[in-house]
Amino acid sequence: MAPEPPLLSMEGITKSFPGVRALDGVDLTVLAGETHCLLGQNGAGKSTLIKVLAGAHRPDSGRIVWCGEEITLNSPSAATRRGIATLHQELDLVDGLSVAENIHLGHEPTTAGFIVRSAAARDRTARLLERLGHPRIDPAAPVGVLPAAQRQIVSMARALSHDARLIVMDEPSAALDPDEVAGLFRIVRGLTAEGVAVVYISHRLEEIRRIGDRVTVLKDGRSVAAGLPARTTPARAVVSLMTGRDVGHVFPPRPVRATGTTPAPAVRPALSVQGLTRAGEFAPLDLDLWPGEIVGLAGLVGSGRSEILETIYGARRPTAGTVLAGGERLRPGSVPRAVRAGIGLAPEERKTQGLLPTESVTRNVSLACLGRFSRGGWIDRAAERAAARRATRSLSLRPDTPDAQVRTLSGGNQQKAVLARWLLRGCKVLLLDEPTRGVDVGARAELYAVIRALAADGLAVLLVSSEIPEVLGLADRVLVLREGRVVHTAEARDLDEHRVLDLVMEGSPPV
Template identity: 65%
Template sequence: MTGDTVLRLTDVVKTFPGVRALDGVSLEVRAGEVHCLLGQNGAGKSTLIKVLAGVHRPDSGGVEWLGEPADFATPQAAMKAGIATIYQELDLVEYLSVAENVFLGHEPRRLAGFVSRGRMARRTKEILGGLGHAEIPPWREVRHLPSAGKQIVSMARALSRQARLIIMDEPSAVLAHDEVGNLFRIIRELTAQGIAVIYISHRLEEIREIGDRVTVLKDGRTTATDLPARSTPTRELVSLMTGRTIEYVFPERPQRTPGEELLRVTELSRAGEFADVSLTVHSGEIVGVAGLVGSGRSELLETIYGGRQADSGTVEARRRELRPGSVAAAVRAGIGMVPEERKAQALLLGEPIYRNITLANFPSYARGGFTNAAREQAVARRIADELDLRPRDVRRPVRTLSGGNQQKVVVGRWLAEQTSLLLLDEPTRGVDVGARTELYRIIRGLAADGVGVLLVSSEVPEVLGLADRVLVMREGRIIHEAPAADLDEGGVLDMIMAGSLLEEAEL
């Protein structure tokens, strides 16, 4: 039984440089309900979570908590108010005990001010018992617990603060099938006590089983709210998620015959990430991988590149098997990679543009222990001209560039090395629409010059608009392969979310 409204958002807006992450989000959450939040990657769900958790403050719009205007300036303020967040990547301190994690930041104390370990242990056991997991020892270090146990500890931490609203971000992602049933049991017990739950998941079958109402986000906006979770047709949910305000301007897809085989992946597996993946990429071909975050796409690219070592299977470049787990072997074979997080994984932000461009083959620009900066800059200027880098001054620190131009620098690094196969992981993340269109032109131009491209993107229109051939990936496996021209956005989204439009008549 649901009750009074505990949270109401009205036209909430949050903007970051180059992107409007929330563009007028409105919803309300009632006591004792499971309110499901649905949307594609990039729809604004993560930003919304962080606004509610006090990580970000909205630029405009209204936030009401328990009927009063609210402004959660810090995560501590949100937690004190009664809002707890369980992130997909659990934010536990691995080397602290269960009890220390549960009461981290609000430890029970004696009159003298010292932490009362006895009270902390007793209260932890009570909370864990209420969650049906009294068997978890309060003083066991969290790092020794399985994934399901860690998630229980996160829930116990939320309840230790007497949360009125618990936000769960993809809570089933790390759980086995039998553990999901226990999660749902706990959620039902929480809502029976009047606690509200915001439940975020890409799995429609879970939303139908545990949810009461659904709000759909698309491009940072609320496209629908107050939808009944169990009876809203799958087709309607998919349609609400795929309607768009962002324009995707793709260069015309040329009619071409792929050239020689550049990459062959055969039954590649890595425990807990992906299994039995086989694929090929040919010269002049763009192969797209569509899938949700957590489906194993990024891990697959990193393994092909040698950044991770596979448990089984092979990777061949031009019919020659690559040494597993060796980035150097991949680069020597002509493979380059543009990773998902350019600032953390690809760029030296304090270094000049030219140094970032020559980074992949730095020794070739050195002689006698000294670098030839003039030669580096000459190569970088040629790449800057090819990619229309702005500004052109390659001596500027790369951190001063826009997101789109930083991404051009990472791509340009591999152009300088005559790469034959390029792995692209979320190549347009965090760039504006204009820069996105330029990057599309660059990627198509590389393919026209004979470069093979393996592209991963959370945005289905991007995969369909750029790729010649598409692989659909779900839960670590390739479940479908087809020419991009034979697919549509709704059908691909339906596959990766495990919904079935073929079962629509049964709903």
């Protein structure tokens, strides 16, 4: 008996954009019922490959074979009709529409308008949400008000509404906390048990081990390994395939600090937060952040982490308390004051809060300090460009094209553009909210080294991350938050991942 053909095989796919060969003869084979992980550094071509599969990009050459038959996918609806559903890296939900409307958006236009208003549509939506284990999401709620994890679920429900046989997820876990990732994995296992195949993209290698059956690795638009066993291939081997080198030490060494030493009295904290509160979001917080110190805030999404950073930055008004930068008391709720006092924030939602997608890389990077390049009313473009380029190169932002529009960069490289901006600005206090979301392992190590080097130069860093190993590896001192309250403070070297997880989940009594 002939073996079943693979569900999907993509063979020799190439795709170029002006000046960039994003895919250069990529092969990908996916079997029914498997979770196939797609790995690669930022810009390796992962999203481009799955956009080809989603019918969003036409490949320049190559074949797509679906259930043994060669097919052409010349539009997103052609892919949907075949049973290929995609959750893109940037979720394409319409904020103003309801959950039910979003889920039915991709269906035939004439029926969509009708279906969506009917009770049947709401029922159908409710059933899909139930199947995904989220019966409490309201089908009538506007999508714009939902938190990130629930938006993800809505996209997934939309994929399921098409009876997909293959669901592609482009970095679905990037915005989720550990609990929500566990929920996502339950859904993925449920789908594969029903024979649906899942293509899963993530930069978190431990996830690949937990959820993946096989792995394909892309590097510079080529597949350098196809169909490796996900659980037994050593992580080091995968990383060196991705990067073409050994990434030995991910976290830079901490400077030696004798425990219990108090800084010399002449030195002021770079940032001093006293009784800072936002009713309903976080309880009074006291924190002194010293020059050269990296402090991590660990906690689940919703524990008040981001709200604390935004309040320090002046983007939210505290209900009580004060913030001092370099000894100077800041006006509450004023971003310009905070910025003038040398505070920078690299926000979590880069797309909406951080970047101008149609502006060049240079302009996005120099945005926060254009004044520095103005000469008698004119902007010194050459100086602006050179300075921006130094910052992007120190983060290995790729491609190294200062004039490219930021929207053409891969997800992880957009991230680096935001960070480059704050590097260039040279602030005294840097607030980092999920700095490595979507950043590949190789670039992470570089980014950590850059942050550590800045700290060694006297920068004070307050870091929020959902990835506990990142907080423990990078920070000197860690505050663990639960429901808006600091429940534990310790030197990072005295904590381990399990202890922090215990504390953020249920926690011991506040100390």
